[in-house]
Amino acid sequence: MPQDRTELDHQKWMHRCIQLADLGKEWVAPNPMVGAVLVHDGGVLSEGWHHTFGSTHAEVECLRGWPGEIPTGAVLYVNLEPCAHHGKTPPCADLLIERGVKSVVVGLQDPFAAVAGKGIARLRAAGVDVRVGVLEAECRWAQRRFLTSVEVERPYIILKWARTADGFLDQQPRISRTVQRISTPATDTLVHRWRSAEQAILVGSRTVVNDDPSLTVRLVAGRQPLRVVLDREGITPAASHVYDAQGPTLLFTGLQRNDISADQFRIETDTDPITCILEELHRRSIRSLLVEGGAELHTHFLRSGRWDEVRVITGSGKFDRGTPAPQMDGTAAMRRTSDTDLIELFVNPMSPITKDLQIDPEWHL
């Protein structure tokens, strides 16, 4: 059905809000990503976005950019419901009312209990015209980390691995304790961007033993996520990079380690380690987790059904012998190339978050 001009305009400006919100991706968590645009007569008066955790909200920044009177007919677009509570900053809904904004278009109602429709209700009670649900599916995709945390009470889970063209994660037998390169330098840079967009990175004990990865963000400017290691038996050497001072580390262990300075969380032998990790990360307000392998750890996540996205990088080289990469059922929702590597994105059709999500067709990795 053809859409009218107003609806297309709403979508255009909501799309702009999502683009602005995305600028904060690496810095705002555990806050949601929000962008706002003030529009009048088809032109932008002002824009704003949430830059870092605890900083000025997008709507406030947007209105600060237009200190004059709000013209009649101006519309404020925002991808997430304006807040109605005193958090680190005063309620945005009150500011919109005070500044005389008469029309607001919201992408998504905020599921966070302190807001959850109260911002919209407060605006309407003050006579503001509020439209909710423009590009709602796209807004949910952009906000998937925050939504998973609030709605499912666990971090958003991305499993990521690189495999050779003949399907191996590594080459065996090992000759040195170092990461074996599968992807190109361009893809490595991309992976560092992925890392800085998530709040935690998890690896298995044998990956630390065999590869000694650093799990740091080095190739791009960005926030260093919490490094997380699962090693109940204490097989990872104390001199491993993951226990160095380049970033914080949390070790899930069955026994207290006195030879490392990393934060430690005790796992009882009768507990499922994945449940334990997800509960503890959620308790720490960690909204997203990038699992970087190896094969066994990925397989446990896949079998448990607790994953939202899988990103598979396929390089052009071959190893002939090694640890086989996990097999994905179904077709990739998205395929991209990065130099000579293929990157595929799978979304979990059973995940309460990704099953109804609409992936941004412009997904830029």
Ligand SMILES: NC(=O)c1ccc[n+]([C@@H]2O[C@H](COP(=O)([O-])OP(=O)(O)OC[C@H]3O[C@@H](n4cnc5c(N)ncnc54)[C@H](OP(=O)(O)O)[C@@H]3O)[C@@H](O)[C@H]2O)c1
């Ligand atoms: N190409 C890539 O992208 C990539 C990435 C990472 C690693 N690798 C390669 O993968 C190899 C290591 O892989 P791997 O499969 O041998 O070992 P791994 O996955 O690194 O280590 C096995 C992990 O499985 C965990 N585990 C055991 N039982 C579990 C359960 N019931 N639920 C959840 N987790 C459980 C273990 O925990 P406990 O130790 O506590 O038992 C351990 O952390 C390395 O040689 C490395 O080169 C490749």
